[in-house]
Amino acid sequence: MTALLEVRDLQVAFTRRREPDTVAVDGVSFDVAPGQVVGLVGESGCGKSVTSLAIMRLLPARGVRVSGSVRMDGTDLLTLSGSEMRARRGRDLSMVFQDPLSSLNPVIPIGLQVTEVLRRHRGMAGDKARQAAAELLERVGIPDPRRRLDSYPHQLSGGMRQRALIAIALACQPRLLIADEPTTALDVTIQAQILGLLSELVRETGAALIMITHDLGVVAGLCEAVNVLYGGRIVERAQRHRLFATPRHPYTHGLLRSIPRLDAPPGEELEAIRGSVVDNLPWAHACAFAPRCPRAIETCTEVTPVAETSGGRLLRCHNPVPANAE
Amino acid sequence: METSEPLLDVRDLAVHFPIKRGLVLDRTVGHVYAVDGVSLHIGRGETYGLVGESGCGKSTLGRAILRLVDLTTGQVTFDGVDVAQLKGEQLRTMRRRFQMVFQDPMSSLDPRQSVESLLTEGMKAHGLSRGPAADGARLRELVDSVGLPAGALRRYPHEFSGGQRQRIGIARALSVEPDLIVADEPVSALDVSVQAQVLNLLGRLQSELGLTYLVIAHDLAVVRHVSDRVGVMYLGGLVEEAPSQELYDDPQHPYTRALLSAVPVPDPELEDHRERILLTGDLPSPAAPPAGCRFHTRCPWRQPTRCDDERPALRVIAGAPAGHRVACHFAEDIRSGRLQPHRVDVEAVDDVLAPGAVPDLPGSVTEILGR
Numbered sequence: 215m216t217a218l219l220e221v222r223d224l225q226v227a228f229t230r231r232r233e234p235d236t237v238a239v240d241g242v243s244f245d246v247a248p249g250q251v252v253g254l255v256g257e258s259g260c261g262k263s264v265t266s267l268a269i270m271r272l273l274p275a276r277g278v279r280v281s282g283s284v285r286m287d288g289t290d291l292l293t294l295s296g297s298e299m300r301a302r303r304g305r306d307l308s309m310v311f312q313d314p315l316s317s318l319n320p321v322i323p324i325g326l327q328v329t330e331v332l333r334r335h336r337g338m339a340g341d342k343a344r345q346a347a348a349e350l351l352e353r354v355g356i357p358d359p360r361r362r363l364d365s366y367p368h369q370l371s372g373g374m375r376q377r378a379l380i381a382i383a384l385a386c387q388p389r390l391l392i393a394d395e396p397t398t399a400l401d402v403t404i405q406a407q408i409l410g411l412l413s414e415l416v417r418e419t420g421a422a423l424i425m426i427t428h429d430l431g432v433v434a435g436l437c438e439a440v441n442v443l444y445g446g447r448i449v450e451r452a453q454r455h456r457l458f459a460t461p462r463h464p465y466t467h468g469l470l471r472s473i474p475r476l477d478a479p480p481g482e483e484l485e486a487i488r489g490s491v492v493d494n495l496p497w498a499h500a501c502a503f504a505p506r507c508p509r510a511i512e513t514c515t516e517v518t519p520v521a522e523t524s525g526g527r528l529l530r531c532h533n534p535v536p537a538n539a540e
Numbered sequence: 541m542e543t544s545e546p547l548l549d550v551r552d553l554a555v556h557f558p559i560k561r562g563l564v565l566d567r568t569v570g571h572v573y574a575v576d577g578v579s580l581h582i583g584r585g586e587t588y589g590l591v592g593e594s595g596c597g598k599s600t601l602g603r604a605i606l607r608l609v610d611l612t613t614g615q616v617t618f619d620g621v622d623v624a625q626l627k628g629e630q631l632r633t634m635r636r637r638f639q640m641v642f643q644d645p646m647s648s649l650d651p652r653q654s655v656e657s658l659l660t661e662g663m664k665a666h667g668l669s670r671g672p673a674a675d676g677a678r679l680r681e682l683v684d685s686v687g688l689p690a691g692a693l694r695r696y697p698h699e700f701s702g703g704q705r706q707r708i709g710i711a712r713a714l715s716v717e718p719d720l721i722v723a724d725e726p727v728s729a730l731d732v733s734v735q736a737q738v739l740n741l742l743g744r745l746q747s748e749l750g751l752t753y754l755v756i757a758h759d760l761a762v763v764r765h766v767s768d769r770v771g772v773m774y775l776g777g778l779v780e781e782a783p784s785q786e787l788y789d790d791p792q793h794p795y796t797r798a799l800l801s802a803v804p805v806p807d808p809e810l811e812d813h814r815e816r817i818l819l820t821g822d823l824p825s826p827a828a829p830p831a832g833c834r835f836h837t838r839c840p841w842r843q844p845t846r847c848d849d850e851r852p853a854l855r856v857i858a859g860a861p862a863g864h865r866v867a868c869h870f871a872e873d874i875r876s877g878r879l880q881p882h883r884v885d886v887e888a889v890d891d892v893l894a895p896g897a898v899p900d901l902p903g904s905v906t907e908i909l910g911r
Contacts, residue, residue: 257731357821371822401593401758403819406802410818428732431804435811454808472736474765476803477810480784483743484765486736490701506733 217245218422219269219307219390224282226261226268235279238264240446240497242282244439246390251416251423253437253454255430259491261446262426266392268292269424270309271299286390305335308383312395314375318367324351324378325363331385350381355411373404380411387419394426409436430469434458442466445494445502448521451528462527462534464509501532509533545620546581547752548605548720553578553614555597555604559827572827574600576776578614579854582720587746587753589767589784591760591799595823597776598756602722605754606638607631619719636666639713643725645705649697655683655708656693662716678715685748686711686741703734707741714745722754727762739766760803764788769863772796775826775834778854782864792857792866792875794841795819820884833869840881841874 226239239261246252254262267273269284271291284291286306291299311317319327328347332338338346344363351359354377367375376396383391393412397405413436416423425437433440433454440457442450442465450463461467471485493505497518501507504514513532521530556571575597582588590598603609605616607623616623618638626634642648649658659679663669670678680690686707697705706726713721726742727735743766745751757763763770764784771781772795780793791797798817805811819838824830830837836847846869854865857872873879 257733373822401823402760402802403593403798404822405804406816406818407820409804410816429804430732430806431811434806434808435804435814458806458808469733470806472733473806474736474739474761475807476761476764476788476800476805477807478765480765480767482765483740484736486740487733488737490703490731490734492701 216247218248218250218286219246219424220283220285221245221265221269222283222285224265224268224284225280226264226273227279229277229279237497238446239268242443242446242448244441244448244451246422246424248389249416249420249422250439251413251425251437253433253440254424254426254443255428255433255440256443257428257491259445260443262428262443263394265443266309266394266424266426270303270307270392272309301335304331304383304388305386306388307390307392308386308388310376310379310383310391310393310396312398314372314379314399315367317379318375320367323364323366324370328363328378328382328385331382335386347381347385350385351378354378354381354384354415355407356381372400373407376400376404376408377411380408380415384415384419384421388421390422390424391416392424392426395428396425397432398427398429405432412436430458430473442469445491445497447497447502447530448528449503449530453526456527460535460537462529462537463531464507464533464535465503467535468508501530509535547584547586547619548582548754549615549617550578550580550605551615551617553601553604553616554612555600555609556612570827573776573829574826575604576829578773578776578778580771580778580781582752582754584719584752585746585750586769587755587767589763589770590754590756590773591758591763591770592773593758593799593823595775595826596773597826598758598773599724601773602640602724602754602756606635606640606722608640633666636662636668636716637718638720638722639716639718641706641709641713641721641723641726644729645702645709646697648709649705649712651697654694654696655688655711658697658708658712659683659693659715662712666716668716682711682715685714685745687737701734702730703737706730706738710738710741710745714749718751720752720754722756724756725758726755728757728759735762742766760799772799775824775829777834778865778867779835780864780866781854783861786861786864790860790864790875792860792864792871793835793868794839794874794881795835798840817881833867838884840884841870841879842882842884843870843879 222243224239224242227235227237229235242265254265256262268280280292325347328350329343332343332346348359348363351362356362356374356377397408400408427433437454440454441448444465450466461470468487472487474484487506489506494502495504499518501514501519504510511533519530519532521528553575554577555575556573558568559570559572560566561569578601592598600609604611611624623634656679659682669675679693683690683692688704688707727738730738746753755763755766767784770784770787771778774795780796791800798819801817821838824837832848832850833852836842852867852869854867856862856865870879
């Protein structure tokens with residue numbers, strides 16, 4: 215199986231003068247096969263968004279140090295020049311952001327923002343581009359697309375804006391779509407619409423999808439492979455059925471037990487994970503999660519756990535939850 | 541649960557915000573019907589959960605109960621007193637007994653006040669201060685009860701993490717020994733792993749202090765977890781109300797069904813085989829709510845004429861327990877399966893007045909107030 219995207223040992227550090235670097239993403243490696251849906255899950259500050267921005271080369275040039283490689287079709291995206299990357303962005307890989315209101319230009323009609331991509335990458339112009347844009351809007355389920363071409367972003371609802379953003383991202387049929395918390399700003403019924411739309415479009419166009427979210431529920435229904443991030447590193451990776459049935463990393467395990475579930479009897483005490491991310495230890499000589507971990511042993515605060523793969527599951531833990539525990 | 545008379549009894553509460561236009565004349569050109577005829581009651585020691593999507597009026601309802609926004613009509617009886625009629629000093633004194641915990645602990649805590657000063661302010665205002673020694677002990681007890689170290693008292697809000705700030709917000713509400721706490725989205729600004737800590741804390745405090753809660757949230761799983769009874773709101777009205785387990789086992793209103801089926805569950809087996817009721821379109825503008833049943837524009841079970849013309853009232857349908865009320869004309873037929881869902885075509889939500897006059901699409905009060 216050849217991968218569409220190979221991320222190897224990606225590290226992103228934010229540098230400041232006279233202060234130690236902040237390492238946001240540390241040694242992240244994963245593959246995305248053509249047409250595959252891969253999830254990156256974690257809480258705020260775990261590095262999931264920085265990972266996606268690094269893949270898209272959207273991080274600022276100054277004050278950021280990126281190392282490792284991101285290969286797509288054999289080319290390392292990290293070594294491309296600015297103009298080469300611009301030619302690929304939108305055409306080969308594109309992105310849907312969390313907040314559609316701040317990622318759409320507020321003073322330009324939706325139609326122009328869709329045709330911009332078509333003009334740039336597919337050389338369309340005039341009525342033809344407009345026609346194609348209307349078809350795209352219709353495809354993502356925007357009612358009355360011809361009229362909506364002339365609407366400004368503020369005239370659309372949150373769900374419609376997100377649909378418009380998806381239309382822009384898919385305008386050139388990219389082979390990889392990165393969705394960064396695409397439904398977090400939306401209500402649940404609208405979230406269900408958007409998730410349904412995304413998985414339908416991915417199935418239809420054969421594009422691969424990297425889904426970035428903090429919501430394990432979203433991942434459970436959508437992603438084939440799930441990467442759980444903590445403190446900038448992948449701590450566990452498995453196929454979704456295995457991950458949810460037998461979470462091995464104490465963080466994944468704790469996270470699954472701490473969320474109130476719709477199908478669980480109400481009123482039970484939740485098993486909360488103690489502390490918060492501010493308690494993290496540096497990965498350099500410990501496990502970052504150790505101070506919050508109920509299974510922490512002495513080694514955890516002294517030795518960095520390495521990622522080990524066995525039977526299709528990656529695990530970075532000294533004292534994982536036993537496989538048969540439940 | 542409904543032992544004696546309820547602590548809080550809300551009757552036909554409505555809050556309509558005027559939409560004004562014009563520089564000099566300041567004409568009122570319409571109203572946002574944020575809350576439109578809600579009746580509910582909350583027993584002592586009970587937790588009532590209000591759930592709904594943004595723009596449904598749940599926050600406004602909570603604020604109206606606390607008199608933080610003016611009621612247009614309706615009655616709010618708190619422990620036998622009609623709060624809606626209270627003014628000035630009487631209202632101020634009464635406010636000690638109902639407190640609020642806000643969504644965003646950073647913007648609801650004054651960054652220039654230390655935790656100690658935040659917590660004593662309310663005590664002083666309500667004459668609960670009993671001299672420095674007693675107050676000091678009380679403060680230590682307060683921070684301890686919400687799981688913060690005593691050293692937290694001398695620190696400032698920015699020195700804490702989100703979860704800890706929310707604990708401070710809860711301690712502040714508790715400082716005046718209230719009976720009722722209205723918690724508006726108490727955990728939605730927090731990370732998943734921290735949410736559980738705060739939810740457990742709220743539960744523990746309730747059993748220790750005998751508090752009554754009104755928990756307002758958009759997350760049905762959270763609301764169902766903490767609440768004894770749950771009310772589901774849609775466009776300013778309650779569409780269903782039931783004990784929380786009952787609501788999950790036997791949702792009767794089409795909107796509740798759709799809401800339940802839309803909440804993602806972290807279980808791939810379940811997700812793969814779940815039956816989803818996908819609603820089409822968006823929430824209509826609360827400035828021009830649809831006539832008849834407010835949900836009819838998106839309802840997959842809508843029947844001709846009656847749904848469009850007559851607004852259904854909350855009622856108990858045959859075979860359901862007394863505490864389970866639903867506002868749907870055809871709840872029996874939907875429940876028995878005699879009515880099957882049909883396709884709903886998306887209606888483009890049209891701007892009611894001239895574009896820009898109103899927050900022309902679903903705007904929640906949180907957003908409008910934030911503007």
